[in-house]
Amino acid sequence: MSQGISWSLAFSGGVRGLEGAHTSQGPSCPDHETERSANRNRARADPRPPVLLPCSCATLAAMISALTRERLSELETWLSERPKKGRWLIVTHDNPDPDALAAALLLGKLLRTGYREKVTLAHGGLIGRAENQEMVKVLNIPLSRLRSLNPKNYQHLAMVDCQPGTGNSSVPPSLPVDLVFDHHPLRKQTSSVPFADVRVGYGATASIVAEYVLAKSIELTKREATAVVYALRTETLDFSRESLGQDRDLYHYFHARADNRALGRIQYPRLSVDYFATLSLALRNLETVDSLIVSHLGPVSQPDIVPEIADLLLRMEGKTWALSTGVHEDRVYASLRTTNSRAHAGSLMRRLLGRRGRGGGHGVLAGGWVPIPAKGEWQEAEAELAVRLARLLRKDPEKLARLDLLPTL
Numbered sequence: 001m002s003q004g005i006s007w008s009l010a011f012s013g014g015v016r017g018l019e020g021a022h023t024s025q026g027p028s029c030p031d032h033e034t035e036r037s038a039n040r041n042r043a044r045a046d047p048r049p050p051v052l053l054p055c056s057c058a059t060l061a062a063m064i065s066a067l068t069r070e071r072l073s074e075l076e077t078w079l080s081e082r083p084k085k086g087r088w089l090i091v092t093h094d095n096p097d098p099d100a101l102a103a104a105l106l107l108g109k110l111l112r113t114g115y116r117e118k119v120t121l122a123h124g125g126l127i128g129r130a131e132n133q134e135m136v137k138v139l140n141i142p143l144s145r146l147r148s149l150n151p152k153n154y155q156h157l158a159m160v161d162c163q164p165g166t167g168n169s170s171v172p173p174s175l176p177v178d179l180v181f182d183h184h185p186l187r188k189q190t191s192s193v194p195f196a197d198v199r200v201g202y203g204a205t206a207s208i209v210a211e212y213v214l215a216k217s218i219e220l221t222k223r224e225a226t227a228v229v230y231a232l233r234t235e236t237l238d239f240s241r242e243s244l245g246q247d248r249d250l251y252h253y254f255h256a257r258a259d260n261r262a263l264g265r266i267q268y269p270r271l272s273v274d275y276f277a278t279l280s281l282a283l284r285n286l287e288t289v290d291s292l293i294v295s296h297l298g299p300v301s302q303p304d305i306v307p308e309i310a311d312l313l314l315r316m317e318g319k320t321w322a323l324s325t326g327v328h329e330d331r332v333y334a335s336l337r338t339t340n341s342r343a344h345a346g347s348l349m350r351r352l353l354g355r356r357g358r359g360g361g362h363g364v365l366a367g368g369w370v371p372i373p374a375k376g377e378w379q380e381a382e383a384e385l386a387v388r389l390a391r392l393l394r395k396d397p398e399k400l401a402r403l404d405l406l407p408t409l
């Protein structure tokens with residue numbers, strides 16, 4: 001059945017002709033509900049015919065691209081014709097971010113509600129970031145740790161927001177990968193997956209999966225809508241980086257259906273003392289050369305803090321590149337951020353990590369890891385990453401110097 005399955009790198013414009021028109025397909029739009037009741041009230045007081053207010057949100061039909069409709073029917077055929085039935089394991093990358101969590105939640109819903117499949121969501125690492133922990137808690141996302149599951153209980157594996165061979169997802173090797181949904185650049189190994197939908201242009205994997213769910217006319221709950229909204233907000237930095245009109249339309253559609261109180265709780269969670277300790281350490285270990293700012297965190301209790309620090313450092317005035325590194329178990333993790341929208345942070349990260357490492361990313365942000373070369377040599381490994389990055393950015397690594405924020409007493 002792999003014949004005829006294509007890997008969709010390009011975005012298809014979709015059915016745009018219906019924009020602004022009201023359709024009766026699928027769940028009704030709360031915005032339009034308000035508009036209709038306003039018209040009804042007006043009709044009671046005023047005998048003139050109701051005025052149709054201009055529609056500010058795209059309709060359902062317009063939000064589902066032609067490509068998604070086509071791929072959904074391919075998926076349906078594959079699901080009905082596959083030789084083996086059985087339980088699905090949906091895995092995100094090891095340390096899932098909101099996009100991975102929302103995409104997993106929605107794919108679970110699609111398989112469960114749309115095709116009566118049995119599904120378990122799982123990840124291999126840690127959910128470190130307080131916001132992401134809060135998201136799982138507040139939205140009640142049923143997520144298992146891979147190590148607590150027996151792979152023998154599953155017959156199918158789906159990967160969301162990651163692909164086979166990227167090194168950021170510890171999938172059980174005994175299970176064949178049957179489904180991949182992702183928006184990172186296409187990896188070679190993905191070509192042997194029976195069904196893969198990889199769309200680099202999309203701002204979030206959750207957008208891709210959300211389109212399938214809508215195309216299948218499955219109504220999402222408030223918590224699922226909230227998950228998509230939070231995924232899109234964080235993944236596109238409130239639409240300030242790579243995204244499509246498609247992402248925006250989906251965002252508006254789901255925002256009207258989301259739980260704003262839950263969103264508030266997710267965005268401003270309580271932070272652990274450990275978090276503040278790492279933050280303090282990060283600010284005491286700054287190095288800089290020209291527009292590059294670096295911080296080495298050393299051993300961290302969870303790897304998610306590394307990208308969080310990189311995000312923060314990129315906001316320092318005068319800096320356009322930020323690198324943070326941290327050590328967890330036997331790996332040195334690195335996160336790279338840039339303000340340069342034309343940069344290729346993902347490919348730069350792969351060059352930075354070299355053959356021994358694993359990593360990738362998008363245009364302006366990337367992450368990955370290298371194994372610690374020998375016991376206890378993590379300091380050298382962290383320092384070397386900064387020196388190599390300086391060189392790759394054509395900056396003089398000799399000039400990489402400490403940045404003391406406070407005057408020494």
Ligand SMILES: [Mn+2]
Binds near residue numbers: 100235
């Ligand atoms: Mn993503």
